[in-house]
Amino acid sequence: MSSSSPMSFDQLKTPITEPTQPYKKSFITSLMAAAALRSHSYKEDAYFVSDLKPSEQKALQDIKDKLTASYGSEEDRTRCSMWGVPLLGGDDRADVILLKFLRARDFKVGEALGMLGKCLEWREEFKADDMTEEELGFKELEDTVAYMHGYDKEGHPVCYNAYGVFKDREMYEKVFGDEEKLKKFLRWRVQVLERGVKMLHFKPGGVNSIIQVTDLKDMPKRELRVASNQIMSLFQDNYPEMVARKIFINVPWYFSVLYSMFSPFLTQRTKSKFVISKEGSAPETLYKFIRPEDIPMQYGGLSRPSDLQDGPPKPASEFSIKGGEKVNIQIEGIEGGATITWEIVVGGWELDYSAEFVPNAQESYGLVVEKQRKMIHSEEAVRNSFTTREAGKLILSIDNTLSRKKKVAAYRYSVRKSATSG
Incomplete structure (x- = not known):
């Protein structure tokens, strides 16, 4: 794959006029705002x-x-x-x-x-010290419940945690059904953290801590109370100052109650590391700290687990789409006979997308590469390729005019010239 020529980025805006209404902050919104202020005040040790x-x-x-x-x-x-x-x-x-x-x-x-x-x-x-490659029998939980995946913008390894799978009673019993199973799970969870810690530099001025992203969606808090407490105790006692930032995403309403209960027992330094994102805002929050090519697809990024085996990911370009706005991305300088491959992802989805190839020659007609369709939340990143017959440009259209919500998005592409060209 070779990189293409420079790309232009045009935005066609059709804003929606909204009436101004009084807005009362909820407790969870106030909590998020306070956490955001604290996270900006936190300074990691060098x-x-x-x-x-x-x-x-x-x-x-x-x-x-x-x-x-x-x-x-x-x-x-x-x-x-x-x-x-x-x-x-x-x-x-x-x-x-x-x-x-x-x-x-x-x-x-x-x-x-x-x-x-x-x-x-x-x-x-x-x-x-010897457990990172130990086989503990939790293959089905890899890349689902707890896993290291990519880095943040400052080079910290990122650990994702999501326990919603345990709302299924059969899965819960399989993993936590008795004390022996719980011990084995705790060992596996420590194993995941050990893999992350081994990625650190332990050097002055280096990367000496990880990022924790915890997805609270569908988490059965009552059932997991014992496991959660033991995990927290193990980490606090044996991995001090190993977390640079704790990002909570898909935060439900009851988190505010739990936070108010535990907050008095947390140090100001610990609370300053918290970033709290309400349900549905995960992509927008994660984009602030992690590049989209390093964010898993289920959280609005472009990264698949298999991508990590192929070395550093290909960089992506970030952009945002306001409510009531349509964005056109133009990828120019594509030669005749070349194959262009692209990926595009939008956090939150629920908007329209289409792709068109426009030849440079005035007598030629534009070609619809992908008909306009609704991008829905359950989809992964859009991925497609197109082989041109003549030189021109590809236009990717993302239409958010029917929504009032701003959305973050990212795309990347590569162009492979034909074997006979040049």
Whole structure:
């Protein structure tokens, strides 16, 4: 595939006039606004020791000294490591890990050291270092319930979580039917996180945390309470400061009740990482943090699970369509005999789409490549290709004139010249 010549992007707008009405914010809308403000205020640690306050530098040195005293023998020093990083010996990657534990306990050395010691014991008992390739029998949950998929715009690996599948009682019993099954599921869920953590740099100035996206649609909160609490406890105790941002999508009305209950027990730093998106707004929210070529199709992106096996995804172009607006995307400079392949996705769907090829020659007629049709929510990204007979341009039309809602969208394309050209 070779890239095509420059593309022009024209917008034909037919706005809908709406009466101005008083608008009263709901609690969930107010909660989302507050979370948005907090998320902008959150600043991720760079883990440069030189950036630390004198008291924080002292705490880092103190925990190193106490670790050295506790792990004096050579055998003990070998055991004092996490994610392949020895915590003793002067490695700057160790500073990153130690600072995570210190940050989680407000730089109180004794508490951070206690947390670290328990974590080391848990990892050894859990055999966490050797579990990423372990077969646990949850193939059907891969790419569905919890999975690593792509990166955000700043390079953080992204972990998606969606537990709506467990509203089916048979599936719930199959996975959580007894204590032994629950333990096995928890091990699998830790395995998914371990895969994400192993993608981190553990370097000052590097990517040292992941993004968590949690889809609350259809989640059976009551049935999953035990599993959710245990997962949360495991992660809080053993993976401090490993999450740069927590994005909740498809948030139902009852989330506000749960949030108000748990909010007093959360630190301001934890709450500052929250991004909350109501049901139906997932694409618009995710586009703010993740490029569309890295977002799974079910959330309004262009990425399929199989795409991850082929190296970095082909970049896509983002755009938005206001309510009452029609957008024409023109892909120009297509040579005769070339094959153009394109993909297009719209978050929220429920609008009209068509494609037309317009030859450059004035005596030629435009050709309808795809007749106008409704793009519905259940569809994946539109994907098609067309082989031209003569030079011209492809026009993709997205018509949102019957809707009042703004929608985010993305597209990408590639052009393969014919074997006989040039």
